[in-house]
Amino acid sequence: MQNYLDYLYNELIIIFKNKFNHLVSESEVVLTPCKKEFEGDFTLILFPWLKIFNKSPDEIGEEIGSSLIQSGSITSFNLIKGFLNLTLPDSFWHNNFQKLIESNLESRICIAQPEKFLIEYCSPNTNKPLHLGHIRNILIGWSVYRILKAIGHTVNTTQVINDRGIAICKSMLAWKLFAKGATPESTSTKGDHFVGNFYVLFEEKFKEEYKAWQSSVEGEFIFKELKKIDESESDFFKRYKNEYFNKDSQLGRLSKELLLKWESNDEETRILWNTMNQWVYKGFDATFQKLKVNFDSYYFESQTYLLGKDIIQDGLNHDVFIKDSDGSVWIDLTDIGLDRKIVLRSDGTSVYITQDLGTIAERHKRYQADHYIYVVADEQDYHFKVLTETLKKLKLQYSNGIHHLNYGMVELPTGRMKSREGTVVDADDLIQEVIQAASVNAQERGELSMLTIDERDKVIFDIGMSALKYFILKVQAKKKMIFNPEDSVDMQGHTGPYIVNAFVRIKSIIRKFNSSIVKNNSAEVNNSEKQLLLSCMEYSKILQDSGKQLDPSLLANYLYQLAKDFHKYYSEYRILNAESDSLINWRINISKLVGDHLEHGMYCLGIEMPSRM
RNA sequence: GGUUCCGUAGCUCAGCUGGAUAGAGCAUCUGCCUUCUAAGCAGAGGGUCUCAGGUUCGAAUCCUGACGGAAUCACCA
Numbered sequence: 120m121q122n123y124l125d126y127l128y129n130e131l132i133i134i135f136k137n138k139f140n141h142l143v144s145e146s147e148v149v150l151t152p153c154k155k156e157f158e159g160d161f162t163l164i165l166f167p168w169l170k171i172f173n174k175s176p177d178e179i180g181e182e183i184g185s186s187l188i189q190s191g192s193i194t195s196f197n198l199i200k201g202f203l204n205l206t207l208p209d210s211f212w213h214n215n216f217q218k219l220i221e222s223n224l225e226s227r228i229c230i231a232q233p234e235k236f237l238i239e240y241c242s243p244n245t246n247k248p249l250h251l252g253h254i255r256n257i258l259i260g261w262s263v264y265r266i267l268k269a270i271g272h273t274v275n276t277t278q279v280i281n282d283r284g285i286a287i288c289k290s291m292l293a294w295k296l297f298a299k300g301a302t303p304e305s306t307s308t309k310g311d312h313f314v315g316n317f318y319v320l321f322e323e324k325f326k327e328e329y330k331a332w333q334s335s336v337e338g339e340f341i342f343k344e345l346k347k348i349d350e351s352e353s354d355f356f357k358r359y360k361n362e363y364f365n366k367d368s369q370l371g372r373l374s375k376e377l378l379l380k381w382e383s384n385d386e387e388t389r390i391l392w393n394t395m396n397q398w399v400y401k402g403f404d405a406t407f408q409k410l411k412v413n414f415d416s417y418y419f420e421s422q423t424y425l426l427g428k429d430i431i432q433d434g435l436n437h438d439v440f441i442k443d444s445d446g447s448v449w450i451d452l453t454d455i456g457l458d459r460k461i462v463l464r465s466d467g468t469s470v471y472i473t474q475d476l477g478t479i480a481e482r483h484k485r486y487q488a489d490h491y492i493y494v495v496a497d498e499q500d501y502h503f504k505v506l507t508e509t510l511k512k513l514k515l516q517y518s519n520g521i522h523h524l525n526y527g528m529v530e531l532p533t534g535r536m537k538s539r540e541g542t543v544v545d546a547d548d549l550i551q552e553v554i555q556a557a558s559v560n561a562q563e564r565g566e567l568s569m570l571t572i573d574e575r576d577k578v579i580f581d582i583g584m585s586a587l588k589y590f591i592l593k594v595q596a597k598k599k600m601i602f603n604p605e606d607s608v609d610m611q612g613h614t615g616p617y618i619v620n621a622f623v624r625i626k627s628i629i630r631k632f633n634s635s636i637v638k639n640n641s642a643e644v645n646n647s648e649k650q651l652l653l654s655c656m657e658y659s660k661i662l663q664d665s666g667k668q669l670d671p672s673l674l675a676n677y678l679y680q681l682a683k684d685f686h687k688y689y690s691e692y693r694i695l696n697a698e699s700d701s702l703i704n705w706r707i708n709i710s711k712l713v714g715d716h717l718e719h720g721m722y723c724l725g726i727e728m729p730s731r732m
Numbered sequence: 733g734g735u736u737c738c739g740u741a742g743c744u745c746a747g748c749u750g751g752a753u754a755g756a757g758c759a760u761c762u763g764c765c766u767u768c769u770a771a772g773c774a775g776a777g778g779g780u781c782u783c784a785g786g787u788u789c790g791a792a793u794c795c796u797g798a799c800g801g802a803a804u805c806a807c808c809a
Contacts, residue, residue: 157752458734470807498804500735501736501803527738530802532743566769566771594745597737599803611757611771613758614771619771620769620772624768687772687773689773690764690772691773693767731769
């Protein structure tokens with residue numbers, strides 16, 4: 120939709136020219152929605168012009184106001200200090216209302232120049248189930264996908280799965296040693312949890328082994344030999360843990376053997392690896408389904424970890440990289456304030472960034488996208504800076520399209536989640552809890568008694584998920600967030616169910632209105648309706664801003680405000696028993712308009728709304 | 733130590749491309765359901781926008797500095 124105030128801007132520009140003999144551009148004219156405490160629809164700020172025209176705010180305001188009245192574009196104005204409050208005629212609101220209900224919502228929000236995006240989000244490891252951090256990642260990624268798509272871009276989603284490496288070998292080893300052939304089926308355990316349990320078991324067994332070793336002759340000898348002056352035994356062994364794993368540990372040796380076997384394609388190892396990963400994927404899929412997200416493509420590190428070496432060679436040929444005497448390859452980024460960074464190990468194997476260089480090249484071949492968005496926590500800011508700068512030095516065209524959507528880490532009221540301390544919030548548990556809370560609330564209300572059990576479960580599920588998803592998405596993506604599990608199941612106030620409730624009220628009204636809705640716009644427009652219309656008129660801008668900033672929280676907060684305005688309207692005015700038929704129709708039309716926007720907006724957050732609750 | 737990010741009500745967060753008396757929710761207290769779904773509405777209390785300078789007609793917002801907190805600075809991913 121075109122800017123609905125364009126005509127007012129144009130008129131003001133003409134007034135500035137004719138009355139004050141001054142040429143201004145639209146961007147210099149500051150016109151904002153009027154604050155609620157004052158009378159008026161929009162406010163023109165006069166301060167910038169005082170000096171230029173050498174007149175008082177009252178003089179300027181009076182002149183502008185009366186000119187606008189004369190031309191009929193406003194019906195009245197008032198002046199408070201340097202603020203000129205303008206009241207527009209009802210025809211302004213009627214016209215915009217007409218445009219809103221006649222145009223199609225989907226086409227109204229589209230941008231002029233669509234581009235092509237690829238979004239990578241989620242990106243889990245296969246040795247542990249998904250947790251709260253993944254949930255934030257997934258919800259942000261999915262919502263950004265929906266928003267970009269809604270405004271007309273071509274968007275694909277993908278994820279990288281870290282399915283190889285020492286971690287999964289630990290799970291495999293623990294399974295081989297202790298599982299006695301158990302499977303997710305035989306133990307009725309969700310696959311990702313099943314494998315995760317063996318990872319935890321490995322860590323426990325390793326800890327026991329390490330503990331025993333510490334008091335052995337060898338352990339005591341190492342402690343005496345290698346400890347720093349004044350270092351306590353516990354400090355030393357904390358520090359030595361990694362080295363113990365690599366040098367002395369039986370379990371460490373066995374898991375590294377497994378890794379080598381994996382890398383040399385040992386059949387038995389590969390079969391076990393594949394079996395366990397399949398268990399995990401099945402578990403992940405169940406969680407993705409509950410979250411209602413999906414991926415257009417998957418990249419597995421087992422297939423990509425060897426990529427990128429040709430790019431390294433190419434970079435060496437063009438002197439972008441430097442080879443050290445030991446054979447390791449580096450990039451020097453000190454000229455732009457970063458460090459020297461390794462891109463290939465001395466033994467010729469890849470590091471993290473090598474794979475990333477290769478993976479982007481592959482993706483670009485496949486997608487030819489303008490933008491590659493990586494939804495990854497902000498702890499990796501440095502890595503992505505290095506990656507982008509490296510691509511730039513390689514003069515690869517897609518280097519300008521790399522966006523690190525760096526959301527902040529999720530913390531609990533007690534501090535950071537730590538797997539060692541068992542404070543990690545499991546994704547499935549969390550979903551379970553929020554649905555449970557929705558169920559308890561629904562039972563107390565008893566509104567759903569006429570539904571079948573399946574229908575009721577679906578509604579409860581949607582309400583619970585709306586609470587969880589909204590709770591996370593309302594916080595600005597880039598900010599770290601404190602996640603209080605108790606607050607996350609709240610269904611009152613600034614929450615998902617509050618917005619759902621507004622929608623449900625609208626749906627209920629429409630259900631109860633038997634005759635067909637007539638589009639009419641003869642009614643007098645009250646302030647609540649102006650507010651609702653204005654919000655709907657600004658929807659496309661909000662959505663486009665959210666897309667531009669890759670930040671769903673903008674949209675989330677807008678939707679809350681819209682729902683709040685509707686709840687207020689609902690309590691102030693009777694809709695179905697308004698004084699006249701035409702007034703009933705007008706109010707239903709407004710309500711339906713709001714409902715459509717709420718539904719579309721929540722859809723863009725990845726939240727499905729039931730029509731009853 | 734270098735770099736980056738953050739600091740707004742008791743708590744969780746909006747507001748940050750500069751505009752009027754800084755807003756919500758939670759929590760505390762008070763009203764409103766025989767009338768469209770009370771997961772709602774109306775109201776009360778709660779603030780040195782970390783601090784100090786600067787730019788400006790105007791600063792929570794922009795700039796500089798200090799203080800406090802976080803992340804990162806691996807031949808890990």
